[in-house]
Amino acid sequence: GAGVSQSPRYKVAKRGQDVALRCDPISGHVSLFWYQQALGQGPEFLTYFQNEAQLDKSGLPSDRFFAERPEGSVSTLKIQRTQQEDSAVYLCASSLVGGQLLYEQYFGPGTRLTVT
């Protein structure tokens, strides 16, 4: 299909392990967003890319979280030394345009991370 895909869909990590979550946006979409959704809550913004540039990382909860999009397409969210409070669903979204223009975000299925 032509939607946003994420892998893995489920990830179990032991506390202290590093994890990497992948997002494949819709082809040609300029903007890419990462969100964290805790159980029973709405998604919370983590970071935003326009092409390969990370323009906003104000939502990253700590310096253990790192995101990249080196070629302006696929993005990886990395969490180092995972903690139990990192357990959540991590959502990726992409949109055709960004910046000041109006746009619609298309969401992927998410990666459910459980830290034990």
Next chain:
Amino acid sequence: AQSVSQHNHHVILSEAASLELGCNYSYGGTVNLFWYVQYPGQHLQLLLKYFSGDPLVKGIKGFEAEFIKSKFSFNLRKPSVQWSDTAEYFCAVLTRGGNDMRFGAGTRLTVKP
């Protein structure tokens, strides 16, 4: 603090009942407003959006929402719900010039056949 509030955590209705889900936000200035829906086991999908113009916005599947600027509200409505509307509904706000979409906590709708 800037926030998005959804008044109901879980709403249970019978088929053909009317639906109204509340959403209030606390941002000043110009905003873009969205309702997203997540059906069981599926992705978040856009239901409708307001950017400017007519404050009554019509979306997919018979849903509509009304932007009332003076009340900082964007309530979702549907005159007659169906069992297939069972899902979680999220209100979201994007401030003009901002990149971070702020979501409410969601309202779970259960429609009994």
